Amino acid sequence: MLRIFIVAFLFAGITFKAGAQQLAFPGAQGFGRFATGGRGGTVVHVVNLNDSGPGSFRDAVSQPGRTIVFDVSGVIRISDKVLVAPRITIAGQTAPGSGITIYGNGVSFSDSTIVRYIRFRGSINMSKGTCTVIADHLxxxxxxxxxxxxxxxxxLxxxxSKNVTLQYCLIxxxxxxxxxxxxxxxxVDVTIYRSLFTGNQSRNPKAKARIEFINNVIYxxxxxxxxxxxxxxxxxxDLAGNYFIAGPSSTPDFLSMFTATDHVYHKGNYADLNKDGKLNGRMVTDADFRKEKATLLAEPTLLAKSKTPVIPAAEACKIVLKxxxxxxxxxxxxxxxxGYYKSMGKRGQIFKTEADAGGQPEIKAKFSAPKDTDHDGIPDRWEVRHKLNANDSTDGNVISDSGYTHLENYINSLIK
Structure with a gap:
């Protein structure tokens, strides 16, 4: 029987470097960039695709202060909502093969959480008021x-909530x-950065918020x-460097339902409404927002505070595609x-159910995690290469010169 391996680390003697706050991981941007996740806590291996029980994803995220690594890839079918405890890192990049999909119901998150490289998919079998990902009151x-x-x-x-980042996400x-x-x-203090909203009837997003919306694509x-x-x-x-690209389902209304209480700063946004398969939009103007009754601001509310970089919208389109x-x-x-987005207006559809979209395909489970003798989340070969002890379950939690633990250095190194 597959077993769950939980490695408890010793907190005594662990000190974090003084000075600037540590980013959640290299490349983290926006207001959520200092989330600590499970740094300094325990490691839990997800070793099966079960909905619940030992070795499952649900069990792994049920207690605070954990880093979750995956020894298996495939589809985890959940019948009920998963509740993620505070101070969790979900390192989806550790899954072998095709990665991890959580399918069938919603997942609700808590404070101080890092979530990377994973797919969350709801289902028509959920109750009709259910969202796939919930990040409330955190x-x-x-x-x-x-x-x-x-x-x-x-x-979503x-x-x-406060201090939230979505970057390189697909909604x-x-x-x-x-x-x-x-x-x-x-x-308040929400960053949505280099993400793709597509195939949604509306709310891409609905921003009753203090938000910076930077270098995204709405298709x-x-x-x-x-x-x-x-x-x-x-x-x-604050909207900067975004591209609105109409598809087969789109009306001309790339902006909608603003009022005078919506205080908008905008710069360098484009709208491509001709559905001709080419990226050849026009600049979004003050008039586009005034038509929607928004109050325009000469200076941004959040951009200077977060220091999130802004690049030209056409360049962002290429990054989002990749x-x-x-x-x-x-x-x-x-x-x-x-692929719909890549067609630049020619392809795409808004579906009523996931079955209409082709459904959740079966993905052959892959169990091929590298050898990890001490179960600290770091493969033996990586430990040896970096002069750690593959038989010492505590050294992964030691803070390295980078300011991250050795475990974090390993899981961050998986991103190419």
Whole structure:
């Protein structure tokens, strides 16, 4: 029987370098970039694709202060929502083969969490109000290269949270009854960066928020693209270097439902509405936002504070095409979705159910984790190469010269 290997580390004597805050990982951007995840805690190996029980993903994320590594790849079919405890790192990049897909219901997150290279997919079998990913009432979380699809209300829901980043993510194909992308209900200090919203009827996202929206692509929206807060409360939205690209399902309404309480700073955004298969859009203007009744700002609310870099929108399109979602190894679903975007207006559809979209394909499970004698999450060969002890379960938690633990150095090294 496969067993779960949990390695408890000793906290005594561990000191973090003084000075600037440590990034969640090299390349982390935005307001969630300092999330600590499971740094300094325990390591849990996911060793099967079961919905629950020893060795499962659900069990692994059930306790705080953990780094989750995967000894298996494939589809984990969940019947009920998974609740992720605080201070968790989910290192999806450690999964062999085609990576990990969590399919069938929602996943709810907590404070101080790092989530990388994993796919979360809902299902028409969920209750109709269910979102695929929920990040409500928390502080400090970063999603990096994460695919979020097939939510029944919204794919993504963020409510009253602070210091949130989504970078290089794929938020796509919301299904019945709403088929919406993301609802941001009054979170503050939210960064959405170099991500792809596609195949959603609306809410790409709906930004009742203090948010910076930087170098993203919104493709093949249905009724509307980026939606303002549209409420009596004040909201602040910085939009810079984004590209709105209409697809077969799209109306001309790439912006929608702003009011005077939406305080918008915008710069370098483009809209391509001709559906001709080429990237040849025009600059988004003040008039586009004034038509929607937004209040325009001469200076950004958040950009100077977060220092998130902004590149030209056309350049961002190329990066998003290459990197959005769990892109180390894209599965057939993500390849299809990104293929629609690659058509630049010619292909794409808004689906009612995941079955209409082709469903969740079977992926042959792969159990080929490298040998890890002390079960500290670091393969023996990496430990030997870096002068660690493959029989010492505590050395992975030692802080290295980089400011990360040796375990973090290993899981970060997997990103090419």
């Amino acid at each position: 502080r400090d979380i970063i999603f990096d290269h994460v695919s979020i699809t097939w939510g029944r209300w919204d794919n 829901h963020i409510k009253q 796509a194909e919301g299904i019945d009854p709403q088929r919406f992308g993301a609802l941001l209900e009054v979170p 093949n929206w249905g009724k509307s693209g980026f939606v303002g807060g549209h409420s009596s409360a004040d909201h602040f939205q 990197e959005a979602g769990a892109a180390m190894v894209r599965d057939a679903v993500d390849q299809r979705i990104v």
